[in-house]
Amino acid sequence: MKAIKGKPFFRGVKIAGHKALTSALPAERLGYGGEIAIPVRQHAGAPAELVVAAGQHVRRGELIARASGAVSANIHASVCGTVKAVEDRADGRGGSCIHIVITPDGTQEDAFLPPLSSPVAEEILTRIEACGIVGMGGAGFPAHVKLKPPVPVDTLILNGAECEPYLTCDDALMKHHTEEIVRGAHYLAEALGVKNIIIAIERNKPEAIAAFEKTDLAVVALKKQYPMGAEKQLIYCCTGRKVPLGKLPAHAGVVVQNVGTAYAVCEAVERGKPLIERIVTVSGAGIAAPKNLICAVGTPLSALIEACGGVQDAVKFVAGGPMTGTALTGAESVVTKTTGGFLFLTKQETNTDAPTGCINCGKCADVCPMKLMPMQTEFYTNAKEYENADKYGGVLSCIECGACSYICPARRPLAQAIKTAKEHLRRKKA
Ligand code: SF4
Ligand code: SF4
Incomplete structure (x- = not known):
């Protein structure tokens, strides 16, 4: 139509x-036969519960963690191999999560429905x-x-x-x-x-x-x-x-x-194929050869970096896009069901200067698509007055688009403050 x-x-x-x-590049399959580490939490809601243990053989598509609770999702092996370990690992975003580590055996036996x-x-x-x-x-x-x-x-x-x-x-x-x-x-x-x-x-x-x-x-x-x-x-x-x-x-x-x-x-x-792979954009001027790669869930970021010719002059690694993505602390991350991209940004592509004081220009409010007051949110969040952050800043209506942080001439971390306030309010409600 x-x-x-x-x-x-x-x-x-x-x-x-x-x-x-990368827009003219078709997605190419990543040739990677090394260890895979699949997090049990890759979705909104409760982490999935383990149904495998170390030493067990699994086939591609086999259930390895079952959804727990009303909002959760099943997780499946993305390769055939042996479960080497079930352990807490860093997620590259400053946190950690249980990962199911699988050593591939090189076979291709699918356990699809x-x-x-x-x-x-x-x-x-x-x-x-x-x-x-x-x-x-x-x-x-x-x-x-x-x-x-x-x-x-x-x-x-x-x-x-x-x-x-x-x-x-x-x-x-x-x-x-x-x-x-x-x-x-x-x-x-x-x-x-x-x-x-x-x-x-x-x-x-x-x-x-x-x-x-x-x-x-x-x-x-x-x-x-x-x-x-x-x-x-x-x-x-x-x-x-x-x-x-x-x-x-x-x-x-x-x-x-x-x-x-x-x-x-x-x-x-x-x-009958479970969600075990996806296309990931690897881009930014800080990676030698940007690509769209088809990757198995659990593939380490290091394998994507190698397939793209290595990192050059990048000052910031990001999981996702530059507006809503998360800055990475290193290359420990893995591909999950929701990984749309990994970015390697050079100094020219990102501003790493420290924030300065708010100059009350109002630009953050001017661009907010939800008509919120991001400067108020940051002010009250910094003062740990989270209820006021919602009352005067409208935190709970924020869609976390990052437009306010992007436009702020003082480089205030507004979207970050909003996420912090939301998290506190959610925990309080729970
Ligand atoms: S992140 Fe929230 S407050 Fe900032 S512009 Fe987007 S919706 Fe508005
Ligand atoms: S855009 Fe930045 S400097 Fe301007 S009012 Fe908002 S927080 Fe303050």
Whole structure:
């Protein structure tokens, strides 16, 4: 279907895309046969519970940790081999988590589920849950939970905005696996009981837009504006509907899923394949040869660095995009279900100068797409007055897009302060 123009949203920022480093490159499979370390927490919600022990042989696709609780996701072996250890390891982001370490044996015996043919809604939901599929845009919310909205919905939006600079993993998937994404979208729509399916793509991806114009999905070509890929902004730009503050997209009649999630759903339904690999963009001027790589979950970052010719002059390593990603403390990280990219940024690409005092310019509030007061949040968070951070800064409505930090001339760590305040308020509520 011929693409229609999406609406612009209020506020936000214009940022350089830096996508040319990898946007013309197809995804290539990473040739790596070394040790894999799979974290039991790669999703929103409770960590999965172990179902394997050291010394046990596992096949590719075999369940190794089971979802625990209402919001959690199954985890599967991404290679055949022997469980070498189950141990707490650093996650490269300043924390740690239990990892299941597997030594591959070089075999390719898949323990996938049987393919489903013409499945009904309940079968699709059960398959998505069994295969451990989570939102692949970054948040990692278990897909089977999101597909059971608390109120009826009439529209599914596939999020192909990929508004974060540098990342091109979704673009590569949309250009080279269009048909699988379309079939995945139809399975998702069947599971939700909706007929209206929209795929939303920023206008800086003309090949992806052209590919989907040849399918039966409604295509919305979005203005390049950050954070276009945030759910509330995306829903407004595609449908004109507003999600009320404190409510879910479902309250506007919509469920949003990432294009990578739709692809994973197609693989799960038609091949019985759990979510055990994904495309990862490795980019930035600080890596010798930027690439889009298809990687098994649990692959160490060091293997990706080696495949891309090594690090050169990088002063900052980031997991994810530069706006919402997490700065890494070193190269200990591994690929997870939600890893869209690893960035290696040089001094020219990132500002590492220390913050200076707030000059009350108001720019952070001017760009906030949620109309919040980020400077107030930071002030009250620094004073450890977290309730006031919400009362005067609106912390709990923040979508953590990072636009305020990006625009701040004093380089105040505003988004970081908001995350800290949110975490305190969440813990207090719990
Ligand atoms: S306050 Fe939150 S929503 Fe507003 S710009 Fe900052 S990170 Fe984005
Ligand atoms: S943009 Fe930075 S300097 Fe300006 S008001 Fe916000 S926090 Fe203060």
